[in-house]
Amino acid sequence: MSDEREPRRREADDVEPLAEAPSKEVREAQEERLRATWKTPEGWRYWSAVNNSEVGLWYTSLCLIFLFFGGVLALVMRIQLAQPGSDFVTADQFDQLFTMHGSVMMFLFAVPVFEAFSIMVLPEMLGARDLPFPRLSAFGFWCFAIGGVFFCGSIFFDMGPRGGWFMYPPLTTDYLGGYGPDIWLLGLSFIEVASIAAAVELLVGILKTRPPGMRINLIPLYAWYILVVAVMILFAFPPLIAGDVLLEMERLLDWPFFDPARGGDPLLWQHLFWIFGHPEVYIVFLPSVALVAIMVPTFAKTPMVGYSWVVLAALGTGFLSFGLWVHHMFTTGLPGISLGIFSAASESIAVPTGVQIFCFIATLMVGKKAELRVPLLFVLGGFSTFVIGGLTGVMVALVPFDMQAHDTYFVVGHLHSVLIGGTIFPIVGAVYYFFPLVGGKQLSEKLGRLAFWLMFIGFNITFVPMHLTGLLGMPRRVFTYPEELGLGTLNLVSTVGSFVLASGFLVFAIDVLRRKKNQPYSERNPWGAGTIEWSAPMPDEAWGIRSIPEIDSRYPLWDQPNFVRDIDEGRFYLPDAEEELRETLVTSPIDAKPVQCLRVAGPTFKTHLAALGVGGVFIFTTFHWYWPALASGVFGLVMILNWLWTGTAPIPEKKEKHVGLGLTLPLYVSGPGAVGWWAMMITMLADLVAFMALVFGYFFYWTANDTWPPTDAEDLGLLWPLGGLGLGLLAWTATAMARRFNRADRPGLFYPALALGALAALASGVVLLWAPWRVGMDPTRHAYPAMVWLLLIWCAIHLAVGVIMQGYCFARRAAKRMDAEHDADIVNVTLYWHFVALTLLVTVAAVAGFPKVS
């Protein structure tokens, strides 16, 4: 480590911890206050907790439960396929099984588990007391729980979706009746909202709540990966949500977005789905690599070799993964050059993916001889499996080979090698690694080894034969096959293997759930790691970290002398909670300079009620119960407003606070320094991406149709769309002016400006919708009027939300919860309005301008 190279350097003005620890009495009093402040609620109120350690634990546990549920579905399928001509389940049930299996594993396990896990451990890794928006995490979790249970429950009522996890129209629009596809579309859209909420939380957490001194070149590799993945979610999920909207509109209202007879195109769904779906693979994979990146240096007892190269791999894989989506569409009859472009792009991603694997191997080689403990076993097993899956991935990225292997068991074998090897093995390894941080107890080394070998051997017996079954001609998603194909033996081997694999998971579950009452607590930092989360005592306290450290190294536990002692004795920042309010530090994004002492929210049930209300909208709509859906939506909105009103940006009792080590920080910040501003910015970026996906659809139809707009389409004219745009821009300007008047403390101008803004916004929405209404555009007649209507409705909804926000700011100032100095509300609302103005401009340019020039 550091003794082999030049001495570590720091800036001359770098902060030292207190030279002398506070006296024992002072420390005990501090600890008492911290303990009281961060106390986890008891009894039934336990479920009102919002702290990252509780929410993260529930979230992770629920994801693992869904993993087991998805696994059981897979076992049922394997029993059915064990021999030719079996009738263990019907074709219809089998369709539900594979659709549910894929969807559950992807949407209810793979994506949320990384968010769940990060909510739990990221603050510990960053030496923060909590993430900046604990209630947002809790809201996301409860949305996820409601949506997940709703979605999984459908199969027990024989109502499960049957269209496969990618729900291609026209199968899902014309041939599947019932509620299945609606449950998929609405249930999963709801969960996607929760995923985006978590991504916002993690992104702001990494950029703004790092410990002082943790510069961008010192952050844990795990945080780099999560940063990349959170950004990917913001760009990948919105196109899927946009696609969901289109598909659901076609199912519910017969708007023909995917009906070629009426100007639609089913390929648009494939584009939108895979613009999400391919990055999704990496959204699932990169967090597991992140886990590997944090475990490998610990076992090698040396810093990661090629930190910058690993960062490159994370960023490079992240962006290149957005250029591959068409490789899922090689057999749809696209022109050769399109296939070539995406085939080449698919090959290129192997480079950054390989770089990180080489860095990990190099680290294990240069380090002290690594002890083969259970987590490392899973990491190595994951490597080998993933590399095989990666190589078959390079094979299917080649168009001629893909034309043969497409939709066969070869692809099933490939994708499970990548996902189980690349994702699940590292996750199980990480559960073994991080388990002591949860309850202070270790999992069993013996059971862990047994679980590993069962899983590893079972995995290979199951999935290696599938490559052959596929090459011999067995298609995916068939509920049975004739004996003459001669695939019975290979399938039987796979089925046997799947039960060996499942028994490995069973051993793992037993190890996690077995009573550990008589087992002693683990020693502190049992693996000898170098990253901050292992400074935690065993068992851990609810306060997260005793005092927030000043960081000088990537591995502070290895490099900073007396680091753990200084944290424990409160020699760093925020060693106390004088006001008994939950506090953490906000720092700047690059050099992690402290900028604010942030007060975070405590336990509440408001988030649960908000999640229930929002969930009701999706669930009732599935069954076409529109009035209950509306009522539920109103209830959800009221609960969200209530939560915001009482819980966000309260005016503190004093301006500043001394946080220790001679540092005094403001308690209230607005604008780009504030976490709320970042959250609004990031959320609206995601919103903008969804909107751009719709606009992409508009222009996609232009390429797909001979004439777009169609020759017989009604003309909106320019007057009304431009009038609506003008009113919308007036609303935007008025809001921006209101922000200025508020800051200048001129209520006489502030209130009228805001009222004018709200009126103009309402008028703008009405005028924009009047434009197509006036000329009698019928959205069910053709994809063109449907698209025009949809874009204008999108604008109108955004305007309506904008009006609610304006009203909120109006009331905040009137209730003295906002003033000239404490103006975060109006600043964030103005930021929202910038995005609305952009949305309006693009929409009007498309629906009114484009027909004039095309």
Next chain:
Amino acid sequence: MSPVSQGAPPETPRDPASTAETEESLWWLASAPLAWVLHLLATYLTAANYCAKAAEDASLTGVRLAIAGYTAVALLALVLLARRGWRRHRAGESLGPHDFDTRADRHRFLGFTLFLLSGAAILGVAFAALPAVFMETCR
């Protein structure tokens, strides 16, 4: 705090002005991927749009010339970005893994990462341009 740090004097980078946090931006890291994505979209949309409207065996000459143009522009931009990153990486004296708690090392780290990212983007651009070298028609 730590005895290990006492041996080394505080660093004086060659260009102290450029190392203030306000002079840095994480957006630079997004610049190389942005160049790549613009190139990919331009390449793909030009080809797909042309072939969607043209006959199946229509000649791709115009599209190939356009792709050559996009590629030249993208590669030029990426080489300039790589150069910028490399210069930052070499600023001052230390060439280590850039893991010191100093403004200078943070500056060098961001530079080196930009350099590597530009490299990855150059690779991506070259790969996406390759089909245009070989394909002659829309088939």
